[in-house]
């Protein structure tokens with residue numbers, strides 16, 4: 001087994017809970033023999049989609065914007081597996097991850113072919129105790145629709161309540177689930 005896994009981190013803060021879980025998954029995937037690349041979305045220069053439709057003329061993964069998506073499009077296209085890890089903000093996806101997903105519109109010129117058969121893992125953290133009242137459930141539902149539309153398989157969703165930085169380390173269940181996700185997504 002020699003899968004390539006891309007892990008996208010959407011939290012803007014250091015010692016982030018969603019990042020801690022994502023790193024557990026990444027380590028487990030590497031241990032299982034996969035090659036893994038971690039991408040911190042908050043450190044990149046990424047603009048929102050302009051809905052200019054230029055990608056429909058230029059071709060899949062070709063956007064007119066001169067920002068860091070230029071380097072990410074080919075990586076995203078090639079990866080066999082991706083993990084999206086981020087906090088819940090305002091009862092849904094946080095801005096960093098939503099902006100990034102909006103830019104996938106550029107792959108629509110070939111009906112999002114590069115997503116077919118990709119394996120996907122989702123990692124979410126939120127402060128509320130409950131996945132429903134936190135709004136985590138809205139993000140999870142959105143991912144079901146997004147990846148059903150794109151033809152990719154969600155192999156696991158790990159979600160945990162944690163508020164202060166690093167707090168999720170004290171949640172052995174969530175840490176174990178993240179490890180299992182890392183193993184499963186590259187198997």
Ligand SMILES: Cc1cc2nc3c(=O)[nH]c(=O)nc-3n(C[C@H](O)[C@H](O)[C@H](O)COP(=O)(O)O)c2cc1C
Pocket residue numbers: 011012013015016017018019086087088089090091092125126127128133134135161162163164165166
């Ligand atoms: C702008 C903002 C909005 C937030 N909105 C929610 C929310 O709607 N529901 C919730 O349960 N927690 C919310 N939180 C709390 C974070 O989701 C929580 O602290 C999470 O563990 C942060 O993950 P991170 O450490 O990976 O950044 C919000 C935090 C911020 C900064």
